[in-house]
Every structure is written in structure tokens, then in C-alpha cells.
Amino acid sequence: MLRKPMILAFDTSAAHCAAALLSGDEVLAERFEPMTKGQAERLMVLLSEILIEANTGWEELTALAVGVGPGNFTGVRISVSAVRGLSLSLGIPAIGVTGFEALVYGLERPVAATIDARRNQVYWQQFTTAEVLQAEIIDGSEAESRAKGQLLTLVGDQNRPPLFSTANAIARVAATRLGDPVQKPAPLYLRAADAAPPRDPAPKILQ
Amino acid sequence: MTNTLTFLGIESSCDDTAAAIVRHTPGAAPEILSSVVMGQTALHADFGGVVPEIAARAHAERLDICVEQVLAETGIALKSLDGIAVTAGPGLIGGVLSGVMCAKGLSAGSGVPMVGVNHLAGHALTPRLTDQLSFPYLMLLVSGGHCQFLIVHGSDHFTRLGGTIDDAPGEAFDKTAKILGLGQPGGPIVERHAQNGDEKRFRLPRPLLDRPGCDMSFSGLKTAVLRARDSVIAEKGGLTEQDRDDLCAGFQRAVSDVLAEKTRRALVDYLALNPVEPTLAVAGGVAANTQIRAVLETVSLENGTAFTAPPLALCTDNAAMIAWAGMERFRAGDRSDMTLAARPRWPLDQSSPSMLGSGKKGAKA
Numbered sequence: 200m201l202r203k204p205m206i207l208a209f210d211t212s213a214a215h216c217a218a219a220l221l222s223g224d225e226v227l228a229e230r231f232e233p234m235t236k237g238q239a240e241r242l243m244v245l246l247s248e249i250l251i252e253a254n255t256g257w258e259e260l261t262a263l264a265v266g267v268g269p270g271n272f273t274g275v276r277i278s279v280s281a282v283r284g285l286s287l288s289l290g291i292p293a294i295g296v297t298g299f300e301a302l303v304y305g306l307e308r309p310v311a312a313t314i315d316a317r318r319n320q321v322y323w324q325q326f327t328t329a330e331v332l333q334a335e336i337i338d339g340s341e342a343e344s345r346a347k348g349q350l351l352t353l354v355g356d357q358n359r360p361p362l363f364s365t366a367n368a369i370a371r372v373a374a375t376r377l378g379d380p381v382q383k384p385a386p387l388y389l390r391a392a393d394a395a396p397p398r399d400p401a402p403k404i405l406q
Numbered sequence: 407m408t409n410t411l412t413f414l415g416i417e418s419s420c421d422d423t424a425a426a427i428v429r430h431t432p433g434a435a436p437e438i439l440s441s442v443v444m445g446q447t448a449l450h451a452d453f454g455g456v457v458p459e460i461a462a463r464a465h466a467e468r469l470d471i472c473v474e475q476v477l478a479e480t481g482i483a484l485k486s487l488d489g490i491a492v493t494a495g496p497g498l499i500g501g502v503l504s505g506v507m508c509a510k511g512l513s514a515g516s517g518v519p520m521v522g523v524n525h526l527a528g529h530a531l532t533p534r535l536t537d538q539l540s541f542p543y544l545m546l547l548v549s550g551g552h553c554q555f556l557i558v559h560g561s562d563h564f565t566r567l568g569g570t571i572d573d574a575p576g577e578a579f580d581k582t583a584k585i586l587g588l589g590q591p592g593g594p595i596v597e598r599h600a601q602n603g604d605e606k607r608f609r610l611p612r613p614l615l616d617r618p619g620c621d622m623s624f625s626g627l628k629t630a631v632l633r634a635r636d637s638v639i640a641e642k643g644g645l646t647e648q649d650r651d652d653l654c655a656g657f658q659r660a661v662s663d664v665l666a667e668k669t670r671r672a673l674v675d676y677l678a679l680n681p682v683e684p685t686l687a688v689a690g691g692v693a694a695n696t697q698i699r700a701v702l703e704t705v706s707l708e709n710g711t712a713f714t715a716p717p718l719a720l721c722t723d724n725a726a727m728i729a730w731a732g733m734e735r736f737r738a739g740d741r742s743d744m745t746l747a748a749r750p751r752w753p754l755d756q757s758s759p760s761m762l763g764s765g766k767k768g769a770k771a
Contacts, residue, residue, distance in 0.1 A: 287484070
């Protein structure tokens with residue numbers, strides 16, 4: 200008998216620690232713990248608790264799934280670094296899923312996923328019936344006017360809620376990609392690192 | 407059953423992503439089976455210093471690749487390791503966090519125990535990895551981010567005799583290079599230009615030499631270089647190659663003089679302990695500077711103390727030192743669990759008053 204694939208998904212891209220264990224179509228265990236800090240200390244313990252709750256262990260997993268953002272830079276890196284370490288030690292694939300993909304999972308298109316980017320901006324990605332448009336960071340006002348101009352469902356942030364909770368959705372998206380070529384999960388930032396070139400010019404060198 | 411240990415080390419506290427595997431049997435010299443360092447100099451070149459967010463982004467996507475590389479090079483299976491040592495601080499928190507989380511993932515999936523290591527202890531214990539030094543020895547840790555004198559009594563017992571109250575010398579080298587329109591990193595490039603310069607032409611200060619103790623300051627020295635540069639520019643409208651070389655030479659001599667005198671004072675405190683084999687060891691990237699190394703060696707010999715400097719690759723940030731420090735701590739019973747926290751501040755000497763960042767979050771180093 201073929202065993203159902205078992206996927207452990209987790210996400211710390213915002214003020215939470217979220218994890219879910221998916222076996223086939225069934226969620227065996229799931230947690231969502233709001234927290235503004237301390238995810239790095241909590242995450243691995245939470246994952247162990249989930250495995251224990253489902254009466255299973257690391258070696259039973261088929262794949263790992265992780266939320267790669269966009270969101271809090273440090274938060275995204277906490278999960279991405281952990282999943283890459285786990286993937287290497289368990290010898291199973293790690294599948295990166297964006298916050299947009301998780302938000303629109305199971306929804307009819309056209310739909311646009313929005314994620315709070317702070318500073319009056321939102322991360323935005325539009326899924327038409329035919330294609331997935333480039334993800335971007337835009338002003339809040341721009342998002343509003345885009346939504347008015349077209350017949351578009353908005354999901355996430357202040358808009359309609361997604362069908363599935365964060366980690367559950369990440370696991371389900373990952374399940375559709377089992378067997379795809381393995382690519383190491385990498386954070387999706389969309390916002391450049393805050394860094395400015397030095398202000399003082401170099402001195403003139405006389406010949 | 408032997409007491410041989412094989413450890414993986416992971417380092418990501420500044421701008422080098424590194425992994426290494428070290429093996430040691432008590433009574434024999436430790437063996438570095440593989441050591442990989444992925445630098446980030448090019449990523450930060452445009453900004454005149456390490457940008458924490460850029461560093462963190464690079465670490466997150468390189469750590470596991472470095473680990474894969476050392477495992478492949480040695481043909482050792484992760485599961486057969488005795489321990490995983492990871493830098494848990496002090497340093498740039500984004501990078502440290504990525505390292506700690508990667509190590510947790512490696513440990514949880516393999517069942518191999520994990521040990522969180524102080525990055526400074528990694529540097530401070532390196533002479534035991536390279537030269538099997540016995541305790542206590544005097545350590546001068548001098549790098550881009552740190553500068554302190556430590557008496558190393560044991561793998562978890564350090565007395566800080568003094569250190570910089572502002573910039574680290576490596577930072578001063580970088581800033582001097584920037585002021586003079588030279589590239590980064592500043593250490594090797596300033597040293598190269600200093601070779602052709604007249605170190606006596608510009609009168610640069612020797613900060614804190616007039617005060618007792620081993621504390622140092624390098625921030626004012628960098629400002630003095632800037633003033634000297636500006637007065638030459640005001641006079642000529644620019645700098646000649648010779649002006650630049652002379653400034654480099656004067657700056658390097660000032661740093662050497664300060665380190666030499668403070669080392670002399672640190673040796674007095676250290677020798678009062680009557681160590682069996684008195685030894686001064688240096689570590690950190692600045693220890694690669696030929697002139698600084700030479701003056702430190704001279705001061706040591708004048709005081710009947712042996713001098714040792716690990717090879718350059720083990721002076722600068724690397725993961726072999728983390729594997730080694732982890733092994734020493736592991737033998738002493740240290741284990742970290744999955745709640746291990748990354749610490750931006752983590753002084754080695756917990757008893758001496760802090761010098762840097764003595765705010766409510768505590769001492770940085």
C-alpha cells in the first residue's frame with residue numbers, strides 16, 4: 200500500500216509561529232501562536248509538539264514546506280534557515296511557498312493577494328485566469344485604486360480571509376509540487392535592504 | 407571506545423559564512439578535516455562597511471551550502487558526527503539567527519547534539535586548536551569588530567584586562583582606507599600603501615597611552631587621519647600618492663605603538679599569575695598585519711613570553727574555531743536545546759564591567 204505523503208509546513212513571516220502537519224488531504228495537527236518576538240526560540244519546539252501530537256516523528260515526513268514571505272525579513276529567515284537545515288539532515292525536499300500562493304490557494308481567479316508591508320505599503324500579487332503576474336510592493340492607495348478598477352477579489356491583510364490558515368495553506372500548496380525539481384527555498388523580500396552608499400566622496404588623487 | 411570527537415562548526419556572525427569539520431582525540435593534535443569560508447566582501451563594497459541586512463540575506467542562503475560542502479569534502483555523514491557547534495553570538499543578529507536556526511534544523515533531523523558557542527571564545531580558544539596551548543595564556547583579540555586583552559584560564563573562564571572603548575582597530579583600518587579613497591577591506595590595502603610611506607611625516611595621536619590600564623581607543627585616530635588629509639587637500643587641492651602612503655604609514659605606526667604599549671601592560675598582569683609556559687597569542691584579522699605582528703612579538707620576547715599567531719585563515723572568522731570551541735565546551739558538559747537563542751551581545755568575561763554598549767541590554771563584548 201502506498202503511504203500518503205506527509206508534509207510538515209511552518210511559517211514565521213509575520214507576528215506568529217504557525218505550523219501544520221498534512222497527510223494526504225487531512226490535517227493531523229495544526230498550531231497558530233501569535234507572538235511579536237521569540238519565534239526563533241519557539242519554532243523547533245512547536246514542530247516537535249506537532250509531531251508528538253500526531254503520534255509521528257521526523258523520519259516519517261515526506262517533505263517540508265515553508266513560508267518564504269514576503270513579510271518580516273528576520274521572521275522569514277528564521278523559518279527558511281531552519282527548513283534548509285532540516286531538509287539537509289532528513290534528506291527530504293523543502294518546498295518554499297510564498298505568502299501570496301498560500302492566501303489564494305483554493306480561491307477562484309481573478310484574485311489579488313495583499314500582505315501588509317508597513318510604511319503605508321502593501322505587497323501585492325495578482326492571479327488572473329490565465330497567468331500569475333509579477334509580485335510587487337506598492338502604496339496602499341495604489342492597491343485601493345487597482346481593486347476599484349477591476350472585478351477582482353482581494354485576499355489577505357484587511358480584505359477577505361483566505362480559505363485555509365497560513366501553515367495549512369502552505370502545506371497544501373507544497374503538496375501540489377511534490378516531485379517537482381528540488382529548489383532550495385529562498386526568502387522573497389520584494390523590498391531592498393536598507394543601505395545607502397557612503398556620502399563623503401573619495402579625495403582627489405593628484406598625479 | 408575512544409574519546410575521539412568529530413564536530414561540525416557553523417559561523418555567520420559578521421560577513422563570512424563558514425562551515426568546518428574538526429576531529430580530535432585527547433592527547434593528539436586536533437585535525438581540521440575541512441573548512442569552508444564564503445566571504446561577502448563584494449556584496450558590501452559599495453557601502454563602505456558591512457550592511458547587516460545584506461549580510462543576513464547572504465547567510466540565510468549560503469549556510470546549508472557550506473555545510474553540504476564540508477560533508478561532501480570529508481565524506482562524513484551528518485548523523486555520524488558527535489556534535490554540531492554554532493556561533494550563537496555576539497555579532498550581527500540576523501546572521502547569527504540564521505546560523506542558529508540552520509543548526510537547530512540539522513540537529514533536530516539528525517539527532518546529533520548541538521552546542522551554542524560564543525564567537526569570541528572561538529577566537530580565544532584557537533591557539534589550543536593550532537598549538538595545543540595550555541591555560542592560562544594571554545590573548546589579544548584584534549579584528550574588525552573586536553579588540554580586547556583576555557587571560558584565558560579555561561574554555562569558559564576568561565578575564566578581560568581591557569579593550570577598546572570605541573572602534574576596533576580593523577574598523578579604523580577600514581575607515582582610514584575610505585578616507586584616503588582606497589578600497590575595502592582596509593587592512594591589507596593600508597598595509598601595502600604604508601610600505602612606501604614615511605611614518606614620521608604626520609603626527610598622529612596615540613589615544614589613551616597617557617592613562618593607566620589596558621583600555622584603548624581608535625576612533626580619535628581615524629578622525630586625526632581625516633584632519634591631516636583635509637589639511638593637505640586644503641593646501642594642494644588633492645592628495646598625491648606619496649601623501650596617501652605617508653598617511654597610511656603614520657596611521658599604521660600609531661596603531662602598532664598603542665597595541666605594543668598596551669600589550670606590555672597586559673603582560674604585567676598576566677605574568678603575575680606565574681604561568682608555567684607564558685604565552686601571548688593573537689587572533690583576529692588585524693593579526694595578519696606584518697608590522698603589528700612584529701611589534702607584538704618583540705614585546706613578548708622582551709618579557710620572556712612566547713608569541714604565537716595562528717595561520718591567517720584561522721585568525722579571521724572561520725568555522726573550525728567554532729567546531730573546536732564547541733568540542734571543548736561539549737567535553738565540559740555543555741549542550742544546547744532547541745530554545746537556544748541568538749545573542750547580539752555576549753561578553754566573554756561576565757564579571758568585569760562592560761566597556762561597550764553598557765545600556766540596559768548589557769555589554770556587547
